Amino acid sequence: EDQVTQSPEALRLQEGESSSLNCSYTVSGLRGLFWYRQDPGKGPEFLFTLYSAGEEKEKERLKATLTKKESFLHITAPKPEDSATYLCAVHTGTASKLTFGTGTRLQVTL
Amino acid sequence: DTEVTQTPKHLVMGMTNKKSLKCEQHMGHRAMYWYKQKAKKPPELMFVYSYEKLSINESVPSRFSPECPNSSLLNLHLHALQPEDSALYLCASSQDGTSPETQYFGPGTRLLVL
Numbered sequence: 288e289d290q291v292t293q294s295p296e297a298l299r300l301q302e303g304e305s306s307s308l309n310c311s312y313t314v315s316g317l318r319g320l321f322w323y324r325q326d327p328g329k330g331p332e333f334l335f336t337l338y339s340a341g342e343e344k345e346k347e348r349l350k351a352t353l354t355k356k357e358s359f360l361h362i363t364a365p366k367p368e369d370s371a372t373y374l375c376a377v378h379t380g381t382a383s384k385l386t387f388g389t390g391t392r393l394q395v396t397l
Numbered sequence: 398d399t400e401v402t403q404t405p406k407h408l409v410m411g412m413t414n415k416k417s418l419k420c421e422q423h424m425g426h427r428a429m430y431w432y433k434q435k436a437k438k439p440p441e442l443m444f445v446y447s448y449e450k451l452s453i454n455e456s457v458p459s460r461f462s463p464e465c466p467n468s469s470l471l472n473l474h475l476h477a478l479q480p481e482d483s484a485l486y487l488c489a490s491s492q493d494g495t496s497p498e499t500q501y502f503g504p505g506t507r508l509l510v511l
Contacts, residue, residue, distance in 0.1 A: 319497025330487050330502035374439060378497040383428055383447065385500060387439035
């Protein structure tokens with residue numbers, strides 16, 4: 288059975304304090320790994336898709352990387368508006384099914 | 398434009414009521430999804446429609462009844478719900494339901510069952 292684990296569960300950073308969120312996965316045949324950001328009471332907002340080990344993608348202060356066992360979401364010099372829950376999801380097999388991790392709740396303070 | 402819209406934003410219903418949730422997208426996507434999300438938990442897949450046909454039903458109770466009238470619209474009909482069905486219901490869409498492809502989510506409907 289596919290498993291996705293995110294760590295830490297919660298992370299509190301000061302503005303400007305860079306850090307990384309981890310998403311480790313145990314799946315049979317990864318076909319895509321997705322990062323989403325979710326604000327309280329809202330739907331997940333798409334950030335990145337990674338397809339193969341070694342791939343990296345960047346958007347503003349965020350950078351996502353992928354290895355054969357895990358993905359990292361690096362946040363450089365975060366701002367309070369980066370506070371949200373960050374969800375990782377994997378896509379395996381041929382079915383249109385995402386398996387989500389439990390998320391990392393990020394709080395960035397002044 | 399990657400917008401998926403959902404109505405209503407909030408819904409309160411009794412256990413004997415019948416209500417419907419609506420989802421719409423105009424991105425030309427041919428796959429649409431319903432997810433259920435409880436507080437501090439990740440989204441859980443309920444149903445997948447691909448080319449207006451139900452392709453995945455994740456053993457959802459029959460009190461939830463999905464409908465896909467056309468490629469842009471997705472409904473979720475609710476009947477005789479239980480208080481434990483209270484959650485955020487999310488709709489998503491993607492290109493055509495083949496793997497792998499990005500799913501774009503709507504803002505959700507917050508449902509409270511009394």
